[in-house]
Amino acid sequence: MTAVQEQAASEIGRDRRRKEDMRLITGRTRWTDNITLPGMLHLAMVRSPFAHATITSIDTSEAKDATNVVAVLTGADLGEAQGACINAWAITEDQVTPPHLPMPTDRVAFAGEIVAVVVARSAAEARDAAELVDVEYDDLPAALDLKEAAEDTVLAHPDLGTNKSAFWKFDSAEAGTGGDVDAAIEKARGDGIVIEREYRQQRLIPAFMEPRSVVVDPTGEQITVWSATQIPHILRFALAATTGVPESKIRVIAPDVGGGFGGKLQQTPEEMIAFAVGRRLGKPVKYTETRSESLLSAHHGRDQWQKLTLCAEKDGTVTGLKVDLLADLGAYVSLVGGGVPVLGAFMFNAIYKFPAYQFNCQTVLTNKTWTDAYRGAGRPEATFAIERLMDELAAELGEDPLEVRRRNWITHEEFPFTTVAGLEYDSGNYELATDRAMEMFGYDELRAEQQRRRDAGDPVQLGIGVSTFTEMCGLAPSRVLGQLNYGAGGWEHASVRMLATGKVEVVTGASAHGQGHETAFSQIVADRLGVPFEDVEVLHGDTQSSHKGLDTYGSRSLVVGGEALVRATDKVVEKAKQLAAHLLEASAEDLEFAGGRFGVKGTDAGITMPELASAMFAAHDYPEGMEPSLDAEATYDPINFNYPHGTHLCAVEVDTETGQVQLRKYACCDDIGTIINPLIVAGQVHGGLVQGIAQALWEEAVYDESGTLVSGSFTDYLLPTAADTISFDVDHTTTPSLTNTLGTKGVGEAGTIASTPAVVNAVVDAVRHLGIDDITMPCTPERVWKAIQGVAAGGTTEGASMPHFDGDEAGTHSTEGAGA
């Protein structure tokens, strides 16, 4: 463990405006779709309208004859050159993994799957010709409902003989990290409390701002691929591994990327097809998806059923937790795929000292869009489950939900703490964060108001929801990933280049797509080298300049990538010190380094970092036995995960006449350790909160009974805007992480993980006195109102979309199933 350094930090902690924002906001930058190469061709995809069907024939002749069409290709035409979409994480050795071709040749397994690609001189001509491709299908029964699919009644892939992909289990008694949960439950049934619940994690769509886009240029010695991706390095590996093109012949560039939220943590069929077509035709090609295609076929997130059993003593001390999950993989086991629920496996016990724990997860194949990481990936699901249960336990006891939590959480004196799931939490102070959050929230006053409204029978009831979350982030120690059978490591790489003019180039293997790495990393380097913030340039997202990296996801960039950067920077300082001692004719021990200058103690003599960089560039005079370079690099493999935590409090008003939920107040105090840039942190927290609140109240990917995505546009997939949210009260406590030099913890996913249960707890709390103990997400006004009427509060969302854009105004219509 490295001690937290104390230093006069002039940049760290400063709320610098993001240096990348001007170009990102004005769009004067290189998004993938802005790239236009000489002779570039455009692709349009032909997608299956059926969830599950045999492809009986594909007639491309008419499309081939269309104006300016260069080629129309199917999976059969491309053959092995199309490569494959990989699953990097078989969670069990016997995981059932259907082969995943970018364009299947015989059978489609979800509506939206690509069956042919049209190549034309313009995007419009490609789109026009795509309509002329005549594909005949034989409809097959589709496995759509997750629970039914788990029964294998209808098979998503008939050849596999089952929909059950993998069963993953953790048991604290077997692992030696805790007791036997079944025994604990048995005992509680006799003399304690047993809370049994089933919760639905609805399917969500990441809905990043920039639709995915890919450009492939095969005309150089290296094939260059620009992609709107979070993972240029992993993509290059996957392209090479599945097409046979040597990795050294592929250069992948993620230029400026407009958001991802995990949704661009993928190796996509579209990328593979563009790569194959570019190679085949020897011409640059571009594919940019439409928003409809993005919602339909970019991977979805969440989609679980959670069966939960929490047992406790009569006083509310929890004695065990058992989790049985069904997780919908969709049609294929995607890049991380079944690993997403496994990432949650270690987090159901959250901040609590549960003595016994068991986690069982069955991953299931269905004929829907495949699922994968979405902001929080596994951890929001886990946090939701446990934080909902803790509120239920409190209700059972008739106690305040924060009291029950206090009784069960790890106190700050108890760190480092090894949890029942086997993780070592290095630091934290739940008491402090909770006290601060309660103060900001005005907890007692709001409770009093709630009571008044209940007593008065006010049609608008007030509810208060609590979520005291922690998460594991900073993915990830490579050895741990190895034990979990993940296909790669979790290290990160950084290098620092000292330019002749004293400017600094920093290369990181993390791949920013909106997070503000350029600013935060510049702040870190500026402080450590003592150079101006403006003099630091951060390069990323290009495998040519950043040859080594594992990209950006899982709140890893700062805590893993930042630590690699710290170490590389410190090596530069070490080298610079040798050079300084040589030039100043002093011994290294007599030098002190401050503000970017090495001074000889007790004298005026000194030399600055830029001067040293210039001197080393000239290399006229440097120490014997030293290479003439101050540059340095570092690869850092984290020794542990990182455990941010926080207390989130939400108040909602529920209009009992309509079921409408209105946010009233939201206060949170997150402990994310040392903060590099408060402004960036505020942005991450705000955005994260809104995304988590949206799961609670608004967003859901809904399919109809034939497997068509009904919420296939933003008319029906309800993303909130600023008009739907309120001002958040955000604050922080600072318990530095002990596992990295700067004491930082991840913040990218915190808001999303914490907020969903806070909101749902608040909604349920508002109407609990009416006999309600659950409302399925999203808590739509209809669901809330029906719960109040005593009708089932949950179930699945069904029904048609709203047909506002109708193709044929004069035609005949029915309100249901119009689906336009």
Place this chain on the structure above:
Amino acid sequence: MIPAAFDYLAPTSVDEALAALAEHGDDAKVLAGGQSLLPVLRLRLNAPEVVVDLGRIESLRGVRDDGDALVIGAMTKHADVLTDPLVAEHAALLARATHHLADAQVRHRGTFGGALAHADPAGDVGAPALALGAEFTIAGSGGTRSVAADDFFVDLFETAIADGELLTEIRIPKYTGWGAHYEKFVRVAHQWPIVAVAAAVRVEGGTIAEARVGLTNMGSTPLRARAVEAALQGQPATDEAVRAAAAHAAEGANPPSDLNGDADYRNHLATVLTRRAVLAAAGA
């Protein structure tokens, strides 16, 4: 999101536009603000060969005072309806409804006439126009005709405008001094209404002398809640009286069931929203 290719015509008079429509028949589509038509084209739900843009016909734009009525040109933008002083004075209900329509961008492109011609039962301007007894001026090759609001909305996306015809003006009788309120129920702000209620009332000395109530998205067309109107007449503008009248809101309605709610829920919402809309309009 690239529409199929089409020819584009931009006539500068209604006659020219009608001639273009007559020439191209079924192959042509009229373009107003494009806020409904363009998504349709871009999603490739329709692919007309000719698009006839009304945007350059000056005579179709603007609000004018015509004695006992206001006349609103079909091409008047939502944003202009929203801020027009005549509308505020004599047909406040329209402004109230337009205020909640989509977002500022859509309101600066979309038109009053385009929205009415589109006849989306979830559209925000249909129910107010119906409740206020608007008259629709429709021009065709044989001249112009006037259609009463009750006859204008035929079905989902279907109006009395026949092929080859244009909606040119909408006449709204003056409701000077009436209270008005539009109660729109949505899950997120930029959404079409799940249900909305448009209410205009004339209150005399605490009594509701007259009431006009229209329902949005409670059937395949905008609806008039006539039972509510009748029940309100002569009643005091109190919560109790209005609640009793509003209980009739869903009578004769046939709302859709979709992602945002089933028909039962919408029927219930209609009664709650009607009560709220009428009370707000009455200033109670």
